[in-house]
Amino acid sequence: MKNTSGNLSVNMMAILGIAIMFISPIFPGFISVSETRISEPIPVRLATVSVVAFLAIVATTFLTLIFSLYSRRNLLSFLMGITGGLLPVAGFAVAGLSAGRLAEATGPFARVSPSSGLWLAVLAGYVIVFAAMRTLEDNKIMRGLLVLVPVVAITALLLSGLLADLSIMKEFANRRERFFSEFARHMMICAGAVGFGAIIGIPLGVFSNRSARVEKPVFAFVNFIQTVPGVALFGLLVAPLAYLSRAFPVLRQLGIGGIGWAPAMIALVLYSLLPITRNTYASLKAIPADTVEAGVGMGMSKRQVLFRIEIPISLPIVLAGVRTAAIQAVGNTAMAAIIGAGGLGVFIFQGLGQAAMDLVLLGAIPVVLLALFVDGLIQLLIGIVTPRGVLEKTDDKT
Amino acid sequence: MAKKTISRKSWIALAVFAGAFLLLISSTGLWETVLSFIFPTTRQVLHPRGTLLRLVGEHLWLVFVSSGLATIFGVGIGIVVTRPFGKQYLPLATNMSSLGQTFPPVAVLALAVPALGFGFRPTVVALFLYGILPIIRNTIAGIQSVSSEVKEAAFGTGMSQLQVLAKIELPLSLRVIMSGIRISAVINIGTATVGATIGAGGLGSPIIAGLVGENPAFLLQGAIPAALLAFLIDSFLGNIEKSLSAA
Numbered sequence: 001m002k003n004t005s006g007n008l009s010v011n012m013m014a015i016l017g018i019a020i021m022f023i024s025p026i027f028p029g030f031i032s033v034s035e036t037r038i039s040e041p042i043p044v045r046l047a048t049v050s051v052v053a054f055l056a057i058v059a060t061t062f063l064t065l066i067f068s069l070y071s072r073r074n075l076l077s078f079l080m081g082i083t084g085g086l087l088p089v090a091g092f093a094v095a096g097l098s099a100g101r102l103a104e105a106t107g108p109f110a111r112v113s114p115s116s117g118l119w120l121a122v123l124a125g126y127v128i129v130f131a132a133m134r135t136l137e138d139n140k141i142m143r144g145l146l147v148l149v150p151v152v153a154i155t156a157l158l159l160s161g162l163l164a165d166l167s168i169m170k171e172f173a174n175r176r177e178r179f180f181s182e183f184a185r186h187m188m189i190c191a192g193a194v195g196f197g198a199i200i201g202i203p204l205g206v207f208s209n210r211s212a213r214v215e216k217p218v219f220a221f222v223n224f225i226q227t228v229p230g231v232a233l234f235g236l237l238v239a240p241l242a243y244l245s246r247a248f249p250v251l252r253q254l255g256i257g258g259i260g261w262a263p264a265m266i267a268l269v270l271y272s273l274l275p276i277t278r279n280t281y282a283s284l285k286a287i288p289a290d291t292v293e294a295g296v297g298m299g300m301s302k303r304q305v306l307f308r309i310e311i312p313i314s315l316p317i318v319l320a321g322v323r324t325a326a327i328q329a330v331g332n333t334a335m336a337a338i339i340g341a342g343g344l345g346v347f348i349f350q351g352l353g354q355a356a357m358d359l360v361l362l363g364a365i366p367v368v369l370l371a372l373f374v375d376g377l378i379q380l381l382i383g384i385v386t387p388r389g390v391l392e393k394t395d396d397k398t
Numbered sequence: 399m400a401k402k403t404i405s406r407k408s409w410i411a412l413a414v415f416a417g418a419f420l421l422l423i424s425s426t427g428l429w430e431t432v433l434s435f436i437f438p439t440t441r442q443v444l445h446p447r448g449t450l451l452r453l454v455g456e457h458l459w460l461v462f463v464s465s466g467l468a469t470i471f472g473v474g475i476g477i478v479v480t481r482p483f484g485k486q487y488l489p490l491a492t493n494m495s496s497l498g499q500t501f502p503p504v505a506v507l508a509l510a511v512p513a514l515g516f517g518f519r520p521t522v523v524a525l526f527l528y529g530i531l532p533i534i535r536n537t538i539a540g541i542q543s544v545s546s547e548v549k550e551a552a553f554g555t556g557m558s559q560l561q562v563l564a565k566i567e568l569p570l571s572l573r574v575i576m577s578g579i580r581i582s583a584v585i586n587i588g589t590a591t592v593g594a595t596i597g598a599g600g601l602g603s604p605i606i607a608g609l610v611g612e613n614p615a616f617l618l619q620g621a622i623p624a625a626l627l628a629f630l631i632d633s634f635l636g637n638i639e640k641s642l643s644a645a
Contacts, residue, residue, distance in 0.1 A: 012486040041512075116513065127490065134489055227632045228625040229588035235605045235621030239614040259609070331502020335592060338609055348508045352595055357512035364508040368501050375500045 011135065014068040014080060017127030020120055021061045021087060025054055027117030031095045033102050036109045037167060038355050043115055044102065046094070053094040060087055064128065071135050078142045081132025085150035088121040093157055099165035111167035113358055125150065167358040168365075171347075179347075183366060186343035189336065190329040190374075193265060197272025197325050202318065204273065205280025215281070222274040230267065230332050234339045237263035264341035268332055272325035279321025283314035316386040323378040330371040334363065344370075405641050412633055419626055423450040433615040443615035445604035450623060457600035457627065460518070460590045464525035465583045472530040472582075473575060476537025477563065492538060495531040503528050503589040511596055521598035525589055529582040536578025540571025573642040580635035587628045591620075601627065 024030070029043025047054040060083055067080035092114065099112035129146050136142045163169050172179055204222075208215040225233070242258025245251045256262040287310055295305045337345025347363030350356075422428075426449055433443035447453065478484040479491040507524040514520035544567050552562045568575075594602025601624040608616030 013490050016487070016490075113512075130490060130493060224629060227584050227628045229591040229628055231588075231591040231594075231602055231605050232621040232624035232628075235608065235617040236625065238609070239617055242614065258614075327500050327502075331504055334502055334504045338595070338606070345504065348504065349595065352508070352511065355516075360508050360511060364505040367505045371500045371502055371505075372497075 011068050011071045011077075011131055013134065014071060014084075014128055014131035015065075017084060017124045017131055018061060018065050018068060020124035020127065021064065021084070022058070024091070024117045024121040024124060025057050025061075027115075027120060029115035030091070030117035031099075031102075032113050032115040033106050034111050034113070034167075035107050037111050037171075037358065041113060041115070041357075046091075046117060049098045049102070050094060053098075057087065057090065057094075060090070068128075068131075071132070074136060074139060074142065077132050077135045078139075078146070081129050081136075081142075081146040082149055084128025084132065085125050085146060086153060088118070088125040089150055089153040089157060091118045091121045092154065093162060096157070096163035096166055099163075103165065111170065111358065112165065113167045113361075168361050171356070171359045171362045175347075179362070182342055182344055182346050186330075186333055186345075186367075186370070189261065189264065189268065189333045189341060189343055190326065193268030193329045193333070194272050194322060194326045196265075196269045197276050197329075198322060200269065201273045201276030201321075201325075202280050205277045205318075206284065208277065208281045209284040218277065222277050225270045226274045230271070230335045231338065233267045233270070234263055234336065237266055238339060241266075259340040261341050263339055264333070264336035268329050268336065271328060271332055275321040275324035275328070276318070277321075279317050279324075280314070283317035284310075286317060287313050312385075312387045316382050319378060319382045319385065323375065323382070326374045326378060327371050330367060330374055334367045405637070408633075408637055408640075412630075412637055415633070416630060419623075419630055422626075423454050423623055426450065429619060433618065437615045440613060440615050442613070443619075445607060445616050445619055447599070447603050447607075450619065453599070453601050453603065453620070454623060454627060456598075457587070457590055457602075457624070460521060460525065460593060460598060460600055461583060461586045461631075464522045464590075465529050465579070465586050467522075467526050468529035468533055468582055468586075469579050471526075472533025472578070473537050475530075476534050476541065476575075477568075480538060480541045480567075481559070481563075488538070491534055495535040495538075498528070498531045499535075501528070503585060504592055507589060507592055507596065516597045518598050521590065521593035521596060525586045525593070528589065529586045532581040532585070533575070533578040536574050536581075537571070540574030540578075541567050543574065544570045573639055576635065576639040576642055580632065580639060583635060584628055584632050587624070587631060591624055 025046040028045060029041075030046035031049065032041035032043050034041040046057065064080055064083045064087070067076045067083065071077035071080055095112065095114055095118060102112050103110040129150070133143050133146055136146070157163060164173065204214075204218050208218050228236075238258045241256065241263050245257040251257070291313070292305055292309055295309045300308065333341070333343045334345035334348060337343055337349050344363045344367050348360050348367075349363075351359030351361075351363060426444065429450065430444055434440070437443060445453075448456075475491060479488040503524075506528050507521065510520040510524035510527075514523055548570070549562055549566060552566045557565065590598065590600050591602035591605065594600055594606045601620045604616040604620035605624070606620075608614065608618075608620065
């Protein structure tokens with residue numbers, strides 16, 4: 001425990017999370033009910049939904065508070081993190097279980113959705129889990145479990161069908177196949193864009209490192225592209241591509257036109273260039289000359305210097321650039337649905353067009369989760385490839 | 399001395415660019431002539447929502463309000479979590495601002511709609527929430543980069559906590575903070591363009607109208623000024639940032 005004030009061990013971060021968790025059940029809207037999928041949602045308190053659930057959640061929050069007072073002990077700190085992480089999952093379970101009954105009482109087309117109170121519980125859960133992880137800094141297993149347990153619980157809840165009566169799940173059920181195909185398309189567009197971005201961006205970074213004459217225009221270009229708003233870049237590409245596909249029927253047969261995947265892919269590749277090029281450039285600058293000399297002195301060949309010294313040192317930094325590019329691509333692909341590129345953004349813009357908020361969520365929530373997943377995955381990869389001797393900070397500012 | 403002339407030069411270049419931009423967006427007749435020449439089959443080449451000047455004004459107002467609020471709150475939070483009484487929240491603030499930046503801006507904008515409805519307000523809130531993250535992050539980084547020896551020396555001369563903050567920590571970290579504000583403003587100019595889909599107006603509206611109605615003239619009318627505006631604001635804030643380092 002680092003945060004001690006006097007004899008009392010008060011974990012202020014955990015207290016903040018628990019305070020938010022206490023607000024959640026008494027918030028005016030824990031869930032909301034609307035007459036149809038597009039009508040005004042009416043907030044419903046948790047106590048109105050179910051008194052038992054209300055008492056159970058308040059009691060568990062108290063329990064979490066008690067655990068937090070003894071969070072100097074590893075086990076109790078762990079328990080605090082577990083209850084804190086499971087509380088929002090329990091909130092979703094309550095919402096799912098009561099959704100059918102509430103909808104029936106409202107009308108034939110009524111929809112039930114999570115509301116501010118439940119989202120607050122998610123925020124509180126994050127803060128509590130984070131606070132617990134901080135106190136368990138030297139216990140990798142417990143820290144892993146703190147993240148794993150809520151994730152497994154919410155996945156199990158989703159798969160169990162208990163949430164089927166929630167509005168967002170109804171939107172999902174109505175377009176199950178479309179959802180999975182757009183999800184796959186989203187991932188393919190992102191992977192393609194970042195892949196091409198790496199194929200072009202890494203050599204650009206290497207050449208920039210070799211000559212200042214290349215460096216200046218390359219960075220002026222990629223920096224400029226990065227400032228251009230996504231929608232504007234799509235807009236600027238649509239007109240010329242439409243013209244080209246009219247002029248050359250071959251392009252049209254390939255599916256390249258003013259709208260669709262072609263302008264989206266070009267824009268996304270262009271956006272991927274800056275982080276990848278910049279980090280490649282920086283990674284090459286980060287290779288200490290004496291390390292290379294030491295390698296040569298040990299009798300390494302040029303190849304060995306490249307594979308045993310230069311690449312291992314630069315790879316984590318290049319990957320950090322790929323990570324920034326990939327996270328950005330996940331979001332920009334959602335935007336690309338505006339120009340008919342497909343992907344999860346389709347649901348966001350359809351939902352906005354119909355004023356059907358749960359359809360918006362069906363697009364937006366997976367996009368956020370995908371971004372978090374890609375972030376975690378590449379960070380894991382960076383951790384694996386970072387040589388033990390290199391404690392370089394591969395931080396990145398975009 | 400040499401540094402000053404360079405900075406004056408780039409300010410003059412920026413002023414010329416800004417003047418040209420202003421001239422470009424206010425010459426409605428020029429747009430009409432050029433666009434109807436490029437797209438002779440398009441009947442309506444000027445977006446009906448308003449003059450370009452007005453659209454740029456709407457756009458800047460959106461970004462100004464949200465980035466202004468983000469700056470006040472972001473710097474404030476950054477200062478609080480680096481004080482002795484707020485130190486306990488420092489890891490949380492750092493983690494939240496880097497985790498939050500993984501959230502795609504479009505998703506943040508989309509998530510603001512169910513909570514706040516359509517229009518100007520949800521867009522400002524979404525831009526604010528997203529724009530505050532790089533500012534918090536850079537404020538923390540800037541203040542933490544001030545070496546403890548410098549601070550101890552300041553305390554040694556009898557300065558109070560507040561004086562150290564105002565006279566040592568903030569001036570020394572100003573450039574990093576400014577860089578955060580620039581990043582935030584440029585992201586917000588981009589995201590504000592998407593705000594047109596939820597009825598916030600601005601330069602996104604001709605682009606969206608152009609995409610929906612397949613009108614390439616509308617597209618260019620929104621996209622060109624939007625790209626130039628982003629570049630202009632980035633250069634403007636970048637110049638301020640550079641002049642801070644020279645000081």
